[in-house]
Amino acid sequence: MLGLFRLAVRNALRHKLRTGLTVLGIIVATMAFGLLRTVVDAWYAGADATSANRLVTRNAISLMFDLPLSYRNKIRQAEGVESVSYANWFGGIYIDEKNFFPQFAIDAASYLDLYPEYILSEEEKRAFMRDRQGAIAGRKLAEEYGWKVGDIIPIRGTIYAGNWSFVLRGIYRGADKKTDQTQFFFHWDNLNETVKKREPNRADKVGVYIVSIRDSGRAAEISKEIDAVFANSLAETLTETEKAFQLGFVAMTEAIVIAIEIVSIVIIGIIMAVMANTMAMSARERVREYATMKALGFGPRHLVVLIFAESLTISLSAALAGIALIFPAADFFASKVGTLFPVFNVSEQTLWMAFAAATCIGVVAAVFPAWRAATGSITKGLGSIG
Amino acid sequence: MTNPIVEIRNLSKSYRRGDQIIPVLTDISLTIDEGDFLALMGPSGSGKSTLMNLIAGIDTPDSGSIRVAGVDIAALSESALAAWRANHIGFVFQFYNLMPVLTAYENVELPLLLTALSRRERKERAELVLDLVGLTDRMDHYPSQLSGGQQQRVAIARALVADPTMIVADEPTGDLDRVSAEEILALAERLNMELGKTIIMVTHDQRAAAKAHCIRHLDKGVLDEVVETMD
Numbered sequence: 001m002l003g004l005f006r007l008a009v010r011n012a013l014r015h016k017l018r019t020g021l022t023v024l025g026i027i028v029a030t031m032a033f034g035l036l037r038t039v040v041d042a043w044y045a046g047a048d049a050t051s052a053n054r055l056v057t058r059n060a061i062s063l064m065f066d067l068p069l070s071y072r073n074k075i076r077q078a079e080g081v082e083s084v085s086y087a088n089w090f091g092g093i094y095i096d097e098k099n100f101f102p103q104f105a106i107d108a109a110s111y112l113d114l115y116p117e118y119i120l121s122e123e124e125k126r127a128f129m130r131d132r133q134g135a136i137a138g139r140k141l142a143e144e145y146g147w148k149v150g151d152i153i154p155i156r157g158t159i160y161a162g163n164w165s166f167v168l169r170g171i172y173r174g175a176d177k178k179t180d181q182t183q184f185f186f187h188w189d190n191l192n193e194t195v196k197k198r199e200p201n202r203a204d205k206v207g208v209y210i211v212s213i214r215d216s217g218r219a220a221e222i223s224k225e226i227d228a229v230f231a232n233s234l235a236e237t238l239t240e241t242e243k244a245f246q247l248g249f250v251a252m253t254e255a256i257v258i259a260i261e262i263v264s265i266v267i268i269g270i271i272m273a274v275m276a277n278t279m280a281m282s283a284r285e286r287v288r289e290y291a292t293m294k295a296l297g298f299g300p301r302h303l304v305v306l307i308f309a310e311s312l313t314i315s316l317s318a319a320l321a322g323i324a325l326i327f328p329a330a331d332f333f334a335s336k337v338g339t340l341f342p343v344f345n346v347s348e349q350t351l352w353m354a355f356a357a358a359t360c361i362g363v364v365a366a367v368f369p370a371w372r373a374a375t376g377s378i379t380k381g382l383g384s385i386g
Numbered sequence: 387m388t389n390p391i392v393e394i395r396n397l398s399k400s401y402r403r404g405d406q407i408i409p410v411l412t413d414i415s416l417t418i419d420e421g422d423f424l425a426l427m428g429p430s431g432s433g434k435s436t437l438m439n440l441i442a443g444i445d446t447p448d449s450g451s452i453r454v455a456g457v458d459i460a461a462l463s464e465s466a467l468a469a470w471r472a473n474h475i476g477f478v479f480q481f482y483n484l485m486p487v488l489t490a491y492e493n494v495e496l497p498l499l500l501t502a503l504s505r506r507e508r509k510e511r512a513e514l515v516l517d518l519v520g521l522t523d524r525m526d527h528y529p530s531q532l533s534g535g536q537q538q539r540v541a542i543a544r545a546l547v548a549d550p551t552m553i554v555a556d557e558p559t560g561d562l563d564r565v566s567a568e569e570i571l572a573l574a575e576r577l578n579m580e581l582g583k584t585i586i587m588v589t590h591d592q593r594a595a596a597k598a599h600c601i602r603h604l605d606k607g608v609l610d611e612v613v614e615t616m617d
């Protein structure tokens with residue numbers, strides 16, 4: 001068998017240019033496949049990083065509408081609720097519109113309790129809590145704009161008009177790779193007091209409540225209970241798990257995700273055709289050699305092994321190179337898109353999928369030539385000019 | 387030497403071309419003894435190659451029986467036949483049919499991959515037959531680096547290496563110049579005389595046929611009754 005593999009490898013290297021181009025094609029395809037899968041993963045990263053013990057309560061009409069601050073205490077009284085925090089989407093512009101990153105006004109003490117995955121040093125946390133003008137930012141965000149603790153961050157309001165400025169009091173890091181480290185948080189009280197002066201009727205309004213529950217198994221029940229409290233009121237609520245809430249955002253852009261997924265599969269399909277063509281060309285040229293081997297006593301099974309070994313040698317060696325290149329490609333991509341994807345990691349699953357795709361390419365490309373070689377007539381094969 | 391190694395009875399073979407049936411061999415009966423050297427002659431298209439392919443088990447007859455060393459090969463399954471060929475038949479082709487990506491040594495070793503021999507045993511056997519055909523110094527050359535005559539000697543070494551029951555050669559000198567052809571024929575003669583190998587050789591060349599013990603003629607698929615004996 002070892003001798004057959006030697007022959008398979010020699011056959012694979014026979015036409016250097018043809019095999020080289022095919023290998024290059026598979027490398028690029030594998031890399032592109034891995035990159036696209038990583039983009040798809042990044043899209044769902046927000047939902048992946050959620051906790052099953054957190055619910056989000058928002059206005060039932062849409063996220064564009066807010067809820068009264070007074071709901072906080074009522075939500076807290078619901079059975080099974082441990083604590084409640086709240087946040088408002090600020091949506092301001094930092095210097096230029098292209099500098100997008102999420103900004104939230106939060107009830108800092110309760111919010112940071114609910115999100116232990118945002119890790120701040122005690123010192124920075126204290127400094128942030130003490131300073132009404134204070135803000136904290138994720139590590140990636142701070143790196144992107146070169147912020148240091150103590151910097152003044154000017155932000156132009158859009159939803160909340162006017163110019164705002166914050167003092168960076170801390171830089172948080174994520175508890176794990178899934179944690180979003182591109183967010184910007186400041187005090188809700190700061191927002192509310194300023195709004196009270198500028199647009200009094202918009203004061204004491206909350207964007208979303210974040211509800212921590214003791215038993216994640218009862219999430220549906222507790223959500224229903226909370227929404228029942230506010231049924232038939234002026235602002236009805238919709239409570240769902242944090243995951244469902246995050247997936248709601250993804251759903252808006254799902255068509256793009258599906259398009260990317262289709263493209264990633266099409267790439268594999270195309271390279272499969274290229275590889276199949278390479279193998280078919282080789283097999284056609286070797287009809288006489290395969291017939292000779294059969295005459296010498298090699299059975300159909302030997303030829304199947306020989307041809308699959310050649311095809312898989314090409315596809316898997318190229319795929320390994322392509323897989324190795326996914327990492328630099330992903331890094332490059334991530335550096336180009338900045339904080340658009342808060343979490344951009346090549347997952348192990350993506351690597352396995354790329355490997356599986358390459359195996360598929362090798363197998364599919366070998367099926368027809370192997371079948372032809374195994375079943376072809378020896379006498380006709382010997383008569384053919386190779 | 388009267389032990390029959392090949393016994394062919396009432397063998398017929400035809401090919402279909404479209405809806406036309408072309409008879410190629412008609413009612414052939416032939417016995418070849420162990421240690422024989424038979425030359426098969428006849429005009430182009432008379433069915434020489436077809437008959438040889440049937441004896442070598444790479445083609446199947448329409449009717450009749452072929453017994454080789456007591457086995458009715460027409461009754462064997464495809465994979466059984468492949469294993470049978472590996473044990474009993476050494477092929478020599480007109481155009482050598484060496485694997486271009488393998489060296490002379492690796493080409494000779496190829497049939498041994500089907501055996502249970504160890505790497506070292508394979509090496510011994512391959513070197514032995516390469517020595518026999520006088521190509522020890524060309525072991526590491528690829529076919530493209532060898533002359534036609536040298537390639538055919540490698541092919542003969544490959545045919546010999548697994549120690550088959552017989553060697554079948556379809557116009558082994560058809561593509562060679564006079565001198566190389568002489569060398570190949572001398573080698574065939576030695577294999578037959580010194581090693582007692584049974585050889586069946588298809589040839590157009592009277593001089594080549596003269597090396598054989600006996601010559602049989604085929605014409606339009608019918609075997610001539612006349613047996614020319616050389617010695």
Ligand SMILES: Nc1ncnc2c1ncn2[C@@H]1O[C@H](COP(=O)(O)OP(=O)(O)OP(=O)(O)O)[C@@H](O)[C@H]1O
Nearest residue numbers: 380401402403410429430431432433434435436437
């Ligand atoms: N696969 C095939 N399909 C159809 N006809 C075939 C096939 N193989 C051989 N023939 C026909 O069978 C006849 C005998 O062919 P064969 O090759 O046995 O002749 P040959 O005596 O070896 O001729 P040559 O001296 O030219 O090699 C020829 O008429 C040939 O055209």
Ligand SMILES: [Mg+2]
Nearest residue numbers: 434435436556
């Ligand atoms: Mg012929």
